[in-house]
Amino acid sequence: MYNDTNTAQPAIQTHNLVKTFDTVVANDHVSFDVHKGEILALLGENGSGKTTLMNMLFGIYFPDSGEIEVGGKEVTIRSPKDAYDLGIGMVHQHFKLVDIFTAADNIVLGLDGNPVLNRKAYTQEIREISDRYGFGLDPEKKIYNMSVSEKQTVEIVKVLYRGAEILILDEPTAVLTPQETERLFVTLRNMRADGKAIVIITHKLHEVLAVSDRVHIMRKGKSIATVNTSETNQKELTEMMVGRSIDLKIDRPVCEGQCDRLKVEGLNCLTPDGVKALQDVCFNLKAGEILGVAGIAGSGQKELCEALAGLYPVASGQITFCDESGQETALVGKAPKEIRALGVNMAFVPEDRLGMGLVANMDMTDNVMLRYYDKGKGPFCDRKSSRALAEGLIEQLAIVTPGVSKPVRRMSGGNVQKVLLGREISSAPRVLIVAYPVRGLDINSSYTIYDLLNQQKQKGVAVLFIGEDLDVLLELADRIMVLCGGQVSGIVDAATTNKEAVGLLMTQFSTGETREEVSAG
Amino acid sequence: MDTFINFFNAAVLAGTPLLFGTLGEILTEKSGNLNLGVEGMMFMGALSGLAAVFLLEVGLGVEMSGIMAVLLAIIFAFLAGAFGAFLYSVLVVSLRTQQNVTGLALTIFGIGFGNFFGEFFGRNSPVGFVTISLSARQGFANLNIPLLSDIPILGPMLFNYNILVYLAVALAVGLAFFLNRTRWGLNLRAVGESPATADAASINVTRYKYLATCIGGGICGLGGMYISMVTTSGVWVHNSVQGFGWIAVALVIFATWSPSRAFIGALVFGGFTVMRFYLPLGIPMQIYDKFPYLATILVLIVTSIRQIKEHSPPAHVGVNYFREER
Numbered sequence: 001m002y003n004d005t006n007t008a009q010p011a012i013q014t015h016n017l018v019k020t021f022d023t024v025v026a027n028d029h030v031s032f033d034v035h036k037g038e039i040l041a042l043l044g045e046n047g048s049g050k051t052t053l054m055n056m057l058f059g060i061y062f063p064d065s066g067e068i069e070v071g072g073k074e075v076t077i078r079s080p081k082d083a084y085d086l087g088i089g090m091v092h093q094h095f096k097l098v099d100i101f102t103a104a105d106n107i108v109l110g111l112d113g114n115p116v117l118n119r120k121a122y123t124q125e126i127r128e129i130s131d132r133y134g135f136g137l138d139p140e141k142k143i144y145n146m147s148v149s150e151k152q153t154v155e156i157v158k159v160l161y162r163g164a165e166i167l168i169l170d171e172p173t174a175v176l177t178p179q180e181t182e183r184l185f186v187t188l189r190n191m192r193a194d195g196k197a198i199v200i201i202t203h204k205l206h207e208v209l210a211v212s213d214r215v216h217i218m219r220k221g222k223s224i225a226t227v228n229t230s231e232t233n234q235k236e237l238t239e240m241m242v243g244r245s246i247d248l249k250i251d252r253p254v255c256e257g258q259c260d261r262l263k264v265e266g267l268n269c270l271t272p273d274g275v276k277a278l279q280d281v282c283f284n285l286k287a288g289e290i291l292g293v294a295g296i297a298g299s300g301q302k303e304l305c306e307a308l309a310g311l312y313p314v315a316s317g318q319i320t321f322c323d324e325s326g327q328e329t330a331l332v333g334k335a336p337k338e339i340r341a342l343g344v345n346m347a348f349v350p351e352d353r354l355g356m357g358l359v360a361n362m363d364m365t366d367n368v369m370l371r372y373y374d375k376g377k378g379p380f381c382d383r384k385s386s387r388a389l390a391e392g393l394i395e396q397l398a399i400v401t402p403g404v405s406k407p408v409r410r411m412s413g414g415n416v417q418k419v420l421l422g423r424e425i426s427s428a429p430r431v432l433i434v435a436y437p438v439r440g441l442d443i444n445s446s447y448t449i450y451d452l453l454n455q456q457k458q459k460g461v462a463v464l465f466i467g468e469d470l471d472v473l474l475e476l477a478d479r480i481m482v483l484c485g486g487q488v489s490g491i492v493d494a495a496t497t498n499k500e501a502v503g504l505l506m507t508q509f510s511t512g513e514t515r516e517e518v519s520a521g
Numbered sequence: 522m523d524t525f526i527n528f529f530n531a532a533v534l535a536g537t538p539l540l541f542g543t544l545g546e547i548l549t550e551k552s553g554n555l556n557l558g559v560e561g562m563m564f565m566g567a568l569s570g571l572a573a574v575f576l577l578e579v580g581l582g583v584e585m586s587g588i589m590a591v592l593l594a595i596i597f598a599f600l601a602g603a604f605g606a607f608l609y610s611v612l613v614v615s616l617r618t619q620q621n622v623t624g625l626a627l628t629i630f631g632i633g634f635g636n637f638f639g640e641f642f643g644r645n646s647p648v649g650f651v652t653i654s655l656s657a658r659q660g661f662a663n664l665n666i667p668l669l670s671d672i673p674i675l676g677p678m679l680f681n682y683n684i685l686v687y688l689a690v691a692l693a694v695g696l697a698f699f700l701n702r703t704r705w706g707l708n709l710r711a712v713g714e715s716p717a718t719a720d721a722a723s724i725n726v727t728r729y730k731y732l733a734t735c736i737g738g739g740i741c742g743l744g745g746m747y748i749s750m751v752t753t754s755g756v757w758v759h760n761s762v763q764g765f766g767w768i769a770v771a772l773v774i775f776a777t778w779s780p781s782r783a784f785i786g787a788l789v790f791g792g793f794t795v796m797r798f799y800l801p802l803g804i805p806m807q808i809y810d811k812f813p814y815l816a817t818i819l820v821l822i823v824t825s826i827r828q829i830k831e832h833s834p835p836a837h838v839g840v841n842y843f844r845e846e847r
């Protein structure tokens with residue numbers, strides 16, 4: 001299963017790969033290798049060049065210099081087609097699927113063969129692959145009807161259908177629930193037993209330890225080390241990845257004198273199709289606490305955030321804001337701007353990171369100014385103070401950017417998220433709603449953000465934290481509210497509960513049933 | 522009954538150039554290029570198809586046979602339309618200019634190209650305008666298919682048109698088959714839906730965009746040639762194509778990017794354009810001209826209410842693709 005790395009020929013090997021974007025060196029003389037029947041974890045912070053490296057192996061980017069060897073022979077990979085011809089397949093972080101096609105059509109896309117499609121034949125072949133590794137995929141299902149984990153399965157089957165011997169998976173677990181992740185690891189181990197070489201990009205340390213044979217660590221575009229997983233531990237890996245020793249424990253300071261800041265009672269929201277997106281949601285959010293929200297993607301998190309911020313129509317129910325003196329204000333029916341004036345701020349990081357909150361093509365100053373556009377004299381904007389604020393954020397949060405006047409889409413995901421969160425915090429909120437603030441972020445940036453949230457909490461801000469990673473929720477939040485199919489399936493004390501209990505609450509009602517139940521009601 | 526058959530015939534004849542333009546634009550948009558230059562490419566095709574036959578006849582002093590004239594007109598109209606689309610592709614695909622602006626520029630260029638050379642050749646022609654011989658014109662006359670044309674009602678309704686009508690129908694069927702049943706069609710649709718996906722699936726996005734846009738432009742050119750050869754009977758009429766290209770763009774939406782629905786749409790729109798002659802409603806003529814656009818708006822409303830994903834425009838139409846965009 002696990003070949004001796006010293007004697008066998010590596011399946012793929014790179015020597016001194018270099019790639020630069022503008023003035024940023026994304027990969028600086030990177031060398032690594034992976035063998036057949038091996039799972040190699042590629043570990044590094046955001047912007048450390050993992051994805052750039054893999055994109056070069058897959059022909060999306062072309063290296064400035066350096067060599068790639070496949071099976072001991074030097075190769076030139078100019079396009080994904082070249083990569084497939086060499087048996088290299090990649091499952092991207094953002095799925096590359098055509099929504100309106102069936103799974104089968106997506107899988108055969110771009111292949112050579114008989115000009116007239118024989119749908120029956122390839123659908124059958126795909127079923128066979130699916131059965132062999134236990135994927136349980138329906139080849140005739142349209143992508144837009146699929147859940148995230150089903151889409152990922154399509155991506156993996158696509159790569160296998162093309163006969164790839166070397167599989168690259170870019171952050172495959174970022175979008176999965178713990179149960180789905182475990183299933184993915186089982187199939188990865190099946191493929192390893194089948195003799196495939198697998199590279200998995202991740203920054204979740206426990207996953208690295210659970211699934212990989214070796215770990216290649218990158219930092220700031222450079223190869224740092226390759227270690228055997230069996231001979232290392234979380235602390236050592238973190239130190240190599242970050243370049244210094246950091247404490248992995250997330251703080252959970254206790255705040256005294258918590259009073260209710262936001263009261264939500266019997267909140268119901270409908271989707272445009274008339275299906276209940278939120279059903280009888282009740283909870284209290286206290287000043288000086290972090291209330292974590294857990295749930296499978298699409299369980300009503302987005303609707304909840306937007307309803308609180310006044311962006312989503314509320315069908316029925318009450319949202320009450322209580323200030324320090326105990327005065328209560330009903331938020332339902334108020335314009336988003338009035339709600340914001342009360343100090344209810346939202347930082348929502350959507351899946352594509354830039355969709356809501358920041359304008360990709362605008363620079364940092366202008367994006368900061370979006371919050372303060374109505375400040376300034378008469379019809380004129382006050383750009384100066386926004387610029388000063390942007391520069392302040394860069395320093396405070398260690399944002400890496402070519403400058404405040406460069407479009408934010410040029411920045412890496414982590415830095416974009418820091419801008420978004422920093423902007424919201426700078427307006428001294430009293431309720432801070434953050435959704436997926438560490439989505440796709442590395443450890444270092446994640447901890448900066450956790451610290452920021454804790455600082456806010458200690459200032460007496462009520463924080464609603466919509467999260468994906470249960471480990472983080474359990475350590476950071478004071479209480480965890482679990483959403484399942486738009487309903488609150490439980491609110492638990494984070495200090496005394498465990499991952500399995502929360503996981504169970506997340507799937508308390510099976511999604512199919514809930515949907516029917518809800519649409520009937 | 523006779524009135525209905527006449528109306529139907531007129532609708533088919535008026536709908537055919539629209540069908541060419543629509544099919545060409547569907548093929549183009551499936552590659553993610555929103556080419557608003559249909560009008561221009563139709564003008565270019567109209568002039569080139571006609572001028573090719575005219576110049577050869579004048580130059581050699583012969584009268585061309587019908588078949589030769591049809592072939593020559595098809596080839597040159599196609600090449601002219603494809604040439605316009607090629608200019609568009611160079612600008613949009615290779616140089617990544619904004620698609621709407623480039624398409625409008627192509628329209629303006631094409632109209633000028635057609636009208637300028639139409640006048641220019643006409644001035645140097647012995648009769649003072651561009652026209653082709655009677656024998657060449659015969660190639661574009663209605664066919665009389667033995668047996669089929671003689672079937673009562675169905676004969677005159679279906680089997681009594683010029684050859685270009687059948688070419689358009691064959692193209693519609695062919696394009697539907699190409700898009701839905703062939704590997705290249707699947708790949709092309711992927712390019713328009715999600716070029717990054719197509720690219721990762723080792724499809725040459727640039728090549729597909731160029732080919733689909735140029736062939737689509739060529740087909741639009743045929744629509745223009747139909748107007749100069751059939752509608753105006755082989756005579757260059759100033760601004761003869763006016764408006765057809767824009768209706769074709771609207772028809773693409775009407776047909777929700779499906780060649781088979783384009784076929785129905787072209788017939789309906791063709792019917793609208795000739796309706797004033799057959800269905801006098803006692804309303805001003807200009808209102809009749811608005812019917813196609815009203816129908817398009819209705820279709821837009823209905824499709825957006827029904828929200829069938831398959832009826833949506835290609836997801837990346839109008840957006841240029843650059844692989845290393847971050």
